[in-house]
Amino acid sequence: xxxLNDTGYLFVRYMKKLIRNPILLFFSLVQPxxxxxxxxxxxxxxxxxxxxxxxxxxxxxxxxxxxxxxxxSALQSGNSIVSDIDSGYLQKMLVTPVSRYAILLGRLTxxxxxxxxxxxxxxxxxxxxxxxxxxxxxxxxxxLLTIAFFGLAWSGIxxxxxxxxxxxxxxxxxxxxxxxxxxxxxxxxxxxxxxxxWIKTVSMFNPISYTVDAVRVLMINGxxxxxxxxxxxxxxxxxxxxxxxxLYLFRKVxx
Amino acid sequence: xxxxxxxxxxxxxxxxAVDNITFDVEEGDFFGFLGPNGAGKSTTIKxxxxxxxxxSGTVKVAGFDLDAEAKExxxxxxxxxxxxxxxxxxxxxxxxxxxxxxxxLSGKILEDRVNELLKLIxxxxxxxxxxRNYSGGMKKRLDLAxxxxxxxxxxxxxxxxxxxxxxxxxxxWAYLEKLNKKEKTTIFLTTQYMEEADRLCKKLAxxxxxxxxxxGTPTDLKKxxxxxxxxxxxxxxxxxxxxxxxxxxxxxGVSEITESGDCVTAFATNAxxxxxxxxxxxxxxxxxxxxxxxxxxxxxxxxxxxxxxxxRPEELVKTPSRSFGGRRR
Numbered sequence: 001x002x003x004l005n006d007t008g009y010l011f012v013r014y015m016k017k018l019i020r021n022p023i024l025l026f027f028s029l030v031q032p033x034x035x036x037x038x039x040x041x042x043x044x045x046x047x048x049x050x051x052x053x054x055x056x057x058x059x060x061x062x063x064x065x066x067x068x069x070x071x072x073s074a075l076q077s078g079n080s081i082v083s084d085i086d087s088g089y090l091q092k093m094l095v096t097p098v099s100r101y102a103i104l105l106g107r108l109t110x111x112x113x114x115x116x117x118x119x120x121x122x123x124x125x126x127x128x129x130x131x132x133x134x135x136x137x138x139x140x141x142x143x144l145l146t147i148a149f150f151g152l153a154w155s156g157i158x159x160x161x162x163x164x165x166x167x168x169x170x171x172x173x174x175x176x177x178x179x180x181x182x183x184x185x186x187x188x189x190x191x192x193x194x195x196x197x198w199i200k201t202v203s204m205f206n207p208i209s210y211t212v213d214a215v216r217v218l219m220i221n222g223x224x225x226x227x228x229x230x231x232x233x234x235x236x237x238x239x240x241x242x243x244x245x246x247l248y249l250f251r252k253v254x255x
Numbered sequence: 256x257x258x259x260x261x262x263x264x265x266x267x268x269x270x271x272a273v274d275n276i277t278f279d280v281e282e283g284d285f286f287g288f289l290g291p292n293g294a295g296k297s298t299t300i301k302x303x304x305x306x307x308x309x310x311s312g313t314v315k316v317a318g319f320d321l322d323a324e325a326k327e328x329x330x331x332x333x334x335x336x337x338x339x340x341x342x343x344x345x346x347x348x349x350x351x352x353x354x355x356x357x358x359x360l361s362g363k364i365l366e367d368r369v370n371e372l373l374k375l376i377x378x379x380x381x382x383x384x385x386x387r388n389y390s391g392g393m394k395k396r397l398d399l400a401x402x403x404x405x406x407x408x409x410x411x412x413x414x415x416x417x418x419x420x421x422x423x424x425x426x427x428w429a430y431l432e433k434l435n436k437k438e439k440t441t442i443f444l445t446t447q448y449m450e451e452a453d454r455l456c457k458k459l460a461x462x463x464x465x466x467x468x469x470x471g472t473p474t475d476l477k478k479x480x481x482x483x484x485x486x487x488x489x490x491x492x493x494x495x496x497x498x499x500x501x502x503x504x505x506x507x508g509v510s511e512i513t514e515s516g517d518c519v520t521a522f523a524t525n526a527x528x529x530x531x532x533x534x535x536x537x538x539x540x541x542x543x544x545x546x547x548x549x550x551x552x553x554x555x556x557x558x559x560x561x562x563x564x565x566x567r568p569e570e571l572v573k574t575p576s577r578s579f580g581g582r583r584r
């Protein structure tokens with residue numbers, strides 16, 4: 001009960017911080033919006049190549065752009081824990097009876113919620129530009145849920161790095177270092193069949209590909225449960241590793 | 256209230272930050288840890304407030320064992336760390352309420368308590384303003400208030416006035432005295448300011464490089480040094496000096512007399528009582544006095560005697576205290 005209450009209080013704290021710094025939310029959306037508006041225009045004719053799996057490049061790339069945003073956003077979530085360590089706020093919490101796990105859960109849930117808000121904005125914009133998901137509102141909700149779960153799993157890595165290094169520079173550098181290589185070597189922006197063989201191989205081991213594929217089938221094919229469930233399986237696996245190591249490092253900090 | 260026996264803390268890099276200290280703080284005490292930066296003051300507070308695991312020794316805080324009952328301890332203590340740890344994106348009121356939630360308070364009780372505290376620290380008019388825009392003194396006051404939300408029996412204050420302007424400092428002093436006297440809150444405070452320790456603390460421990468070098472009330476500590484000095488200036492020093500010295504010698508309590516620049520200085524343990532006697536005796540001998548004053552040894556003298564060093568806080572004030580939100584992105 002305390003765990004739930006405390007998580008709630010901390011979730012609200014992070015939400016207030018998010019809403020009161022709208023500039024940060026705005027800037028975090030600049031990149032995905034540029035991709036959505038410019039990048040998809042640039043590659044519009046890509047859809048005419050025989051064998052392209054969607055009717056337009058926009059509808060094909062939207063899932064990739066959503067995931068790119070979620071991935072980048074999740075990889076910065078360690079910054080907030082570093083800033084709580086730096087300011088002494090983490091210590092201030094630790095000398096109270098507040099639930100230890102709530103400190104972590106409040107962080108994770110609010111990160112997932114932030115990704116949810118960003119994704120909704122991107123989704124609305126994509127809709128205005130003409131991307132119509134075949135699975136309707138229900139499919140959109142499942143897409144958002146999948147993306148939020150994906151974000152949750154990856155924010156674990158960033159939190160672990162933040163706890164380990166206590167340096168926001170390192171968190172930032174690691175995030176930027178990982179984002180683009182992993183995205184380009186996934187099916188985010190290019191169909192698997194169009195890739196050079198070696199990237200195809202990497203992509204098949206890339207957890208991002210599985211999630212993109214799941215969001216994409218919801219966008220253009222329908223409820224293909226096999227693809228969707230394998231994405232959840234992969235995300236669950238990633239979450240187990242990242243959140244496990246976060247928990248381990250966190251316990252070292254709070255012990 | 257606090258019982259510490261043979262406490263040792265060695266950091267993982269081998270630094271012995273706390274070296275076998277023993278002391279106790281009674282309920283209602285205003286206890287001070289006086290020492291320069293790096294003496295082990297903050298480390299001791301971190302151990303006592305369950306943040307750091309001690310290497311060895313036994314510690315009881317508020318009647319609870321530090322190892323077995325850390326959770327119970329956290330419910331009855333309030334802790335203000337050296338960094339002003341408040342959330343700049345939240346308002347003053349929100350900061351206090353959140354802290355109350357951490358202490359498992361809610362509803363009307365919490366609301367009332369928060370309003371009471373805001374009034375107490377004179378921040379009612381700023382309650383709904385973002386803390387980011389507060390001045391340093393306001394932040395410090397709010398930080399202090401957040402540690403008091405749950406009416407703790409015992410509060411730990413790690414250098415609560417370091418880096419503050421004199422006005423904010425005396426406001427905090429006045430409030431702490433009130434808290435200790437009226438609400439019977441036991442206070443454990445660390446400081447590097449002699450005058451702060453002298454004014455506030457009923458009992459003091461002087462700590463240097465991890466060891467306690469002296470304990471006692473500020474007055475006792477100064478008495479240990481021995482003596483007050485009485486400076487006597489005579490109108491006609493050359494003529495009357497000899498007679499005056501003879502007279503001083505005959506008074507009980509005077510341990511030493513020297514001829515000084517002003518004329519004569521006597522050292523005595525009970526200067527404040529002797530002054531009247533001296534004045535009367537000189538008068539009866541018709542020696543006219545130009546001035547007489549006495550001064551007690553300062554804590555700085557005590558510190559010098561015990562550690563061979565002088566504390567110079569003005570050097571230490573410059574130590575950059577991390578400003579809130581400095582590394583936010």
